[in-house]
Amino acid sequence: LVGALNGIIISRTTIPAFIVTLATMNIGRGIARIYTHAQTIAVLDDPYTFWGMGSILGLPIQLYLIIAVVVLTSFILNRTGLGRHIYATGGNKIASEYSGINVKRVTFFVFVLSGFLASLAGVLTVGRTFTATMIMGDGAEMDAIAAVVLGGTSMSGKGSISGTVIGVIVIGILKNGMNLLGIDSSWQYVVQGIVILIAVYIDYIKSEGSALSAFKAMVGKRA
Numbered sequence: 001l002v003g004a005l006n007g008i009i010i011s012r013t014t015i016p017a018f019i020v021t022l023a024t025m026n027i028g029r030g031i032a033r034i035y036t037h038a039q040t041i042a043v044l045d046d047p048y049t050f051w052g053m054g055s056i057l058g059l060p061i062q063l064y065l066i067i068a069v070v071v072l073t074s075f076i077l078n079r080t081g082l083g084r085h086i087y088a089t090g091g092n093k094i095a096s097e098y099s100g101i102n103v104k105r106v107t108f109f110v111f112v113l114s115g116f117l118a119s120l121a122g123v124l125t126v127g128r129t130f131t132a133t134m135i136m137g138d139g140a141e142m143d144a145i146a147a148v149v150l151g152g153t154s155m156s157g158k159g160s161i162s163g164t165v166i167g168v169i170v171i172g173i174l175k176n177g178m179n180l181l182g183i184d185s186s187w188q189y190v191v192q193g194i195v196i197l198i199a200v201y202i203d204y205i206k207s208e209g210s211a212l213s214a215f216k217a218m219v220g221k222r223a
Contacts, residue, residue: 003115
């Protein structure tokens with residue numbers, strides 16, 4: 001529902017997506033605080049915790065769900081017309097509209113899917129920790145941004161699911177490694193920010209190089 005709300009606002013207005021999602025994130029956190037009265041809620045129902053701690057054939061149920069999400073999203077992006085429209089809309093919204101793509105519908109779908117996956121992550125986290133707290137998920141947005149950017153997704157709409165998976169693994173190893181080394185959590189934020197800056201700068205260099213190559217090719221053809 002939150003994803004649908006974000007999709008409606010973003011697809012039908014010119015308000016930046018970052019601002020809309022930032023606002024609804026804070027609204028959600030406020031509602032969680034009000035609903036729980038700022039207390040931790042124990043979650044011990046077996047059918048619920050199964051999604052966090054259960055296993056099938058000796059493998060965690062979460063692994064099956066991760067594989068299912070990766071396969072499904074990869075199929076949508078790479079094998080369907082909707083996926084091509086998503087890439088086109090992310091790359092150039094105006095050009096996509098002139099090409100006949102229903103940009104509003106595509107944008108709405110993306111944010112609904114994003115909301116669904118975020119809710120799934122919440123269910124799995126609660127099922128794994130047996131608790132629900134108002135601060136659960138704080139800082140997760142930075143982990144997501146770092147993983148996606150590190151995985152090669154650029155602000156120009158280019159990227160892949162495989163790259164994102166690699167980014168998630170790298171961030172996970174980085175954070176777990178710092179925890180094992182006993183590095184203070186405050187420094188972990190600093191390192192994560194530096195990683196994001198480096199990844200964005202590399203993407204900037206690549207974009208500049210691509211633009212320069214395209215310009216040289218155009219000049220060469222005219223010559």
